[in-house]
Amino acid sequence: MLPDLERLIQLQEIESKAAVAAKAIAEAPGRIAALDALLKGATLALDSAKHALAENKTRRGLIDKDLASAQQRQDKYKDQVMAVKTNEQLHAMQHQIKAVADEIGVHEEKVLVSMMEADEVNATIKKAEAALKAAQAKVGTERAAVEADVKVQQGVVTECATARTTLVATLNDKGLLDTFGRIAKVRGTAVARAEGERCTVCQVRLRPAVFVQVLKNDQIMQCDSCNRILYFIAPVVAPAAPAAPDAPAS
Ligand SMILES: [Zn+2]
Incomplete structure (x- = not known):
């Protein structure tokens, strides 16, 4: 084979190898950004679940306060009913006692709903914590792999450049x-x-x-x-x- 033709074939091999390496280097920042986005998403999901739990606790505090207030009124009415003098007063007291009992029922129902919500949110937090841990492990490993690969590919690019210079110098027809x-x-x-x-x-x-x-x-x-x-x-x-x-x- 004509020596220069053989050199051009080798030159193409070098250029193709360098192009593959350069592409891998160029794609590395995108791969790192995708890993960062994964970690950010997992962190946000956990933050959001924790925020939901805090809100649940705040709402629960308000419900408990309303419930305690209704229970205090109920106790007061029960004391007062002992002291009524007339049937009319008795009916009025019974009406109030019934109303406050209904109100307590509503508050207790809200307590149950709030507790169920808290269970759900706690389960979500557990899942989000596990997902974040998994994402951290994945991102740590893959980021290191991408960074190591970039170093390898940079080495390949340098080797190719040297090989190219050496090869080009031997061309008879420049x-x-x-x-x-x-x-x-x-x-x-x-x-x-x-x-x-x-x-x-x-x-x-x-x-x-x-x-x-x-x-x-x-x-x-x-x-x-x-x-x-x-x-x-x-x-x-x-x-x-x-x-x-x-x-x-x-
Ligand atoms: Zn052709």
């Missing part, structure tokens, strides 16, 4: 670097393997005369359609599978 750069800028990659008279990247059929030249790998040939620099490597033929043993006669 003009090829411009050709490579122009194609890569437009197409993403600058080199393509030819196979079965086609460019395997753009899939366009090559002219027979072009393909015959590409097969030789001894000069720089470009795809008529995508302009990529073409090379040929005979496809690896998979070894034939061992013959299956004869099926037993049924």
Whole structure:
């Protein structure tokens, strides 16, 4: 193979590897932000549940106060009923006692509802605490993994840059670097393997005369359609599978 063609193939491998590493580095802040958002969401959910419990306690305090006040009135009426002199006064007292008993019933009902609400909120808090703990563990582990990966990828980018400089210095025809750069800028990659008279990247059929030249790998040939620099490597033929043993006669 023409040495420069081989170098361009290697250059493409280096550039592709560097691009993958650069993409991983570029995506890292987004991945960290997503982890931060997860932690923030779990923290807010717990705060909200705790706030709901505080509100429940405040409402419960007010209900208890109303209940105690009604019970005090009930006691007072019970004392007063002993001292009534007339049937009319008795009826009036009985009416008040009935009214305050109804009021106590309403307050007691509210106490029950409030207690059930408190149970629910406490269960929500427990769940939110567990979710926050899980989120903290996940975020801690994954953030460390992302940060470690960025370091690895930065190493890859540096290695690729060094390898590129070394490789480019060995190119006999420095003009090829411009050709490579122009194609890569437009197409993403600058080199393509030819196979079965086609460019395997753009899939366009090559002219027979072009393909015959590409097969030789001894000069720089470009795809008529995508302009990529073409090379040929005979496809690896998979070894034939061992013959299956004869099926037993049924
Ligand atoms: Zn092509």
